[in-house]
Amino acid sequence: MPPDALELLDTLFLVLSFVLGTVVGSFLNVCICRLPKNESVVHPRSRCPKCGSGIAWYDNIPILSWLILGARCRNCREPISWQYPVVEGLTGLLFLGVYWRFGYTLATPIYMLLAAGLVLTTFIDLTDWTIPNEVTYPGIPLGVGLSVVGMFYPASGLLVQDVFHALGGVVLGGGILYLLDKVALVFWKKPGMGFGDVKLLAMLGAFLGVISVPVIIMISSLVGSVVGITMVIMQKRRGVVSEGHYLPFGPYLALAGVIYLFFGQDLIDLYMGLMHIPQSTGVFPVQ
Ligand SMILES: [Zn+2]
Incomplete structure (x- = not known):
């Protein structure tokens, strides 16, 4: 492969690593809430801890949904903890760092x-x-x-x-x-x-x-x-x-x-x- 294409591929993998990290971080948020209470991390689907309403997929996009919703639940308008985007962003950065350090x-x-x-x-x-x-x-x-x-x-x-x-x-x-x-x-x-x-x-x-x-x-x-x-x-x-x-x-x-x-x-x-x-x-x- 020509060096330009390799560089482009590398950049693409860096971006993908970050995105993968934020998605994994989103799942980690569920585990952080539920594991200490011995609850299942797959069932039921994500819901607002304040009002209990289910969270639609478009309100569950890592980091972005939190920003778009203004850190509030769409249904009850109660604040959503900053812990959610922090865990997602941190996991994204770590995944990016791992790819940068260890490559393919x-x-x-x-x-x-x-x-x-x-x-x-x-x-x-x-x-x-x-x-x-x-x-x-x-x-x-x-x-x-x-x-x-x-x-x-x-x-x-x-x-x-x-x-x-x-x-x-x-x-x-x-x-x-x-x-x-x-x-x-x-x-x-x-x-x-x-x-x-x-x-x-x-x-x-x-x-x-x-x-x-x-x-x-x-x-x-x-x-x-x-x-x-x-x-x-x-x-x-x-x-x-x-x-x-x-x-x-x-x-x-x-x-x-x-x-x-x-x-x-x-x-x-x-x-x-x-x-x-x-x-x-x-x-x-x-x-
Ligand atoms: Zn709510």
Whole structure:
């Protein structure tokens, strides 16, 4: 194919990835509402949570319908949460980013699925304060299974191409947070992390490999501390005192997982450069 046609095709796939992401995001919105209540995510059809009227297909177009309707239900005019277009737009951008990073490989649909799972986990943890087992239970064996696929099919573009890196990721990811939880229980008489966070980091370890685990812990604690400290300062200014409030850690783990997915190799190269470790040692075999 001539280079012009290839470029055009690439742009088309980028746009399609974004559109696919918004459609998947629309379905994730349904899951975010219904999974914590143990309701079916396929039945009944989408309806307005305020007045219960069914939502027609033309009012269910990702992002656009929310804008056209002016963020209000067509039937009862009650406001529709900004969470709907945010989840759709975010999933769209992540899908676009995955195609941009992994291109025309098997890794692209796989990491789109992972990104969708992380968006779902983030918003359920923010609204319901739980990490959905519906994501982590199938996610852990799937991540390990894919590393086996990577072993036999190196052109897959998968980040982990060795089953021991995936299994190591599960053990290290799950183990570190599990231990932290037990330590917190002994010293502060309260649980440090939810067990959901343990399973989430184990899943990220399975998909992204054992090397990703310390990187993800560093990024998530850094971002988590900055956000946490900012919130405490803002609350003090407003004179609000909140004690023992549950701070969801899942969103930070998910964010760190996405950062590692896109920039993990660059971060490791940067670190090795700073530490003057020669690249050829193969200590950090990511790809
Ligand atoms: Zn309504």
